[in-house]
Amino acid sequence: MSPRIVRAFFMVVSALLGFATLLQLPSPSTFHNDPSQQVDWSRFAYTQYATDRSYLCNSLMIFESLHRLGSKADRVLVYPSRFLMSETDRSPEARLLRYARDQYAVKLKPTEVILKGGGGAPWSKSYTKLLAFNHTEYDRILNLDSDATLLQTMDELFLLPPAPVAMPLAYWLDPKDRVFTSGLMLIQPSPAEFSRVMDEINDTPSDVYDMEIMNKFYGDSALVVPHRPYLLLTGEFRSQNHQAYLGDTGESWDAEKILETTKYLHFSDWPLPKPWVPATQHVIEQTQPACEFDPATGQQDCHVRELWLGIYEDFMIRRQGICGTALQDEDESS
Template sequence: MRLVSKRRIGFLIFILVGVFSVCIISRCVVHFQYNEEIKYYKKFFQQKKDGLQEIYNPLEIKQIPGETIDDLYSASLEKELKNNQIIEWSKFAYVNYVTDVDYLCNTLIIFNDLKEQFKTKAKLVLLISRDLLDPDTSANIDQIKLLLDKIQAIDESQVIIKLIDNIVKPKDPTPWNESLTKLLVFNQTEFERVIYLDNDATLRSSLDELFFLPKYIKFAAPLTYWFLSEHDLEKSYHEIKFKEKQPINLGSYTKVLANRIRKGQMIYNHLPSLPHSLYLNSNNIAQDIISSTSSSSPLFYFHGSKKVSKLKFASNLMVIKPSKKTFDEIVEDTLPKIINKKDKYDMDLINEELYNLKKIIYKQFIFFRKVRKLFKPEVLVLPFARYGLLTGSLKNPKHYSMISNDVLGYKNLDENGDEITRSLDDAVTYSKYIHFSDYPIGKPWVYQSVKDFECNVEKEKSRGLELEPQACSVWNSVYESYMQTRKICSV
């Protein structure tokens, strides 16, 4: 009996070793095959991209410079004038959501600026919690109704106010327990494209140009640049210049892109790529593609990784092509995974499930391998200094170089190859959307005056922060402008 048992155990061990060996060999074969294919396609897109029209590079996540966004917008306006191709602005919308009365004034400010100052023709959509209009639960019902009347009066036909039910994280006492309500923006399917804006920010210029990103793009947003170190940036410049053998001067890209836009040619493959070192785990793309396989794959159990890089999409400004399919996926699949998890909110859902940078590369390449000519990319990275600048960066000298070079891995260089830097005044002028983020300082509307929280060189020095007077002056001016504008909300 003992001999039989030993034989059975030995046989089981033999089987397990065999299965494990097959898995390892299979993975090595797949790894080799991916490596060879990736080498081929990298060379293919480098050599052939000028002549390609409907074949998109799946091995990169692309960044779009501000100048290129403007060129696309200008081309669309020019077509309207020359070819009588009327832009249907009713298909576009700016969207805010409000679940807290303290934020409602900011929607009024933003919508009023979009209509009166920046002359947008797009719809202005407010998603407001129906709880705020319930007289049994809302202590500020009269103030809310007056603000809503002001918002609607901006333009009766252009402003759309929708009552919504909050998406609430149960047993979460934090101020962000209703932030998942933001995900309802993905369900605004009556519009072809929407620009979602958090309203704890100041809007300094029109964003209409973002409606005219390439039509195949379903999601575009700036990145969380504030998580990057100087070492990360230097590594990214080195990768582009030496590993990819591409110029780091952004001007060499924008000139080519402008010419292609004028000629009506495809631009995607010519856009600057997001350096792999900023979001992948290794220098080997094939390794990361295998590691990003879904948990349903046998390979996952040996080498799979769900780790999210520190560089993610910010969720305070998003350009979205609403889709029932995407929203159903959110409600039925991704939301249940996160709603009961501690410290997981809207940005986590977007970056861990919907638009995980690592998973994007995997999905793009796998789909491209199957149906090369049917593949179209869905995401773009927006320049963060223009569309996602934090007020905190104006008081952080470590961010100043990034503010001047907000297409990561590339620099704005002059004819002599010297870096072109923006002053803080120029940076604020360049920025179209600045998010109030200065922890531990609160949001500006909790104060009576800028004097209650203003930047002062000596005060900042006592906190260990060495600042030039200009930094405080520029930072204060952003908040002073907002506090002045906020008077529109007086009721």
């Protein structure tokens, strides 16, 4: 199966499942005692935090998915104030921001990026996502890391029982350590919590990740979001042992079935760089999933490899289509 065929399968499944999710979105009574309660979706928001042009494009892709899949919650993009100085600003960043606002109904919020230490490492800017605690105009904020593909909406998470923070456990780490991942965070904004988190950032050494701060504060109290179906690492397709992901279900690994039910696919295939960063053919060949011998056919079965390659190809095609169109549209209208 060629990567092109895999990509077609990937996109069709994503669209169909996204539509099915909307049709079967849990009702408020699933999470609330009052079955007559109406959901005011304006009280909830998906947030993105873009600190450079590459991640701004990634955020645009997340918002495109939310728009296409019909998410009902607000969409908020926090960005460095220097990205959009005025409506006449013609920088690529300014054009991408206006496209997000005009095409995907994204609310733009300029801010100052929180940096620690030298600010050179990519994660050093990730503290900025913790500004979500200060968005007190919303009852709940769902922050998603943008180095990912959103396959289905997660609107139903906004209706979970009240908790300051809800996150999935990092299933790829030792379960005995009970470590949460900050790649997906459902946050109840609070001035008190915001102040507490900001104090911790200011007092924290520069080599401490935002995920460590979240685990320090909420590791014992966070509501657990099940990683199935809400979070899957692309590296799982390369793994030879899937017990950590599958759990004690007795279920066998089925790559296509897992992908069909996954809502959020996070790119993590070290040493392969993120999909928008060029990689050498050697690194790709060394990193890609291995083919397996199929005794039934007497041939090598490479369908998981093709699926994995198709995921990366799909990301790059969409990236060019979405961000390229955003820049081109403004050029043509000017």
